[in-house]
Amino acid sequence: MSSMEYGNLAYLVLLGAVVVFWFLVSHRQSLNKTLQHGALWGLIFLGVIAAIGLWDDIRQTIQPQQLVVSDAGRIEVPRAPDGHYYLTLDINNAPIRFVVDTGATSIVLTQSDASRIGLTDDDMIYFSEAMTANGPVRTAPVRLDEVALGPFRDTNVRAFVNEGDMKGSLLGMDYLSRFARLEIAGGRLILHR
Structure with a gap:
């Protein structure tokens, strides 16, 4: 990974931590329900990241070669x-x-x-x-x-x-x-x- 990619990764991790912290603080009364929603959003996020990572492979398979x-x-x-x-x-x-x-x-x-x-x-x-x-x-x-x-x-x-x-x-x-x-x-x- 290049230094630019490490910087982007650090930014995304920090942004994610801030969002999770805000979410937990704002919903501290119903923490169990909040954790369920957090897990659901985490899975959605991982699915989107996987789709983006595999997009070049999917497009190469679908796209005609010549x-x-x-x-x-x-x-x-x-x-x-x-x-x-x-x-x-x-x-x-x-x-x-x-x-x-x-x-x-x-x-x-x-x-x-x-x-x-x-x-x-x-x-x-x-x-x-x-x-x-x-x-x-x-x-x-x-x-x-x-x-x-x-x-x-x-x-x-x-x-x-x-x-x-x-x-x-x-x-x-x-x-x-x-x-x-x-x-x-x-x-x-x-x-x-």
């Missing part, structure tokens, strides 16, 4: 609660989840995603280097036989496998530039082809 509108030739992707856009592409018939990264030049796969699509250690020679926010990392250039996003299919697509640790694979501008138009509006990423 919408393909093939007759209009577009794909719409809602912004995730963390502020990023995620796309699931079928690479060599295996679904791989990517974070859309307009700061990345190419498709960059994690080692685990590379093995999921059938690439082996023999397919990867780490001789190239990429500059990341964490410094330089070695990468292995590879070719992807087929990349599909909804109805859009591309073959023989260039990509790189990152030798370092990554949270997830990146979908960079080399692939995104295959679309005629890319726009971000109303919390949605819209790709037109």
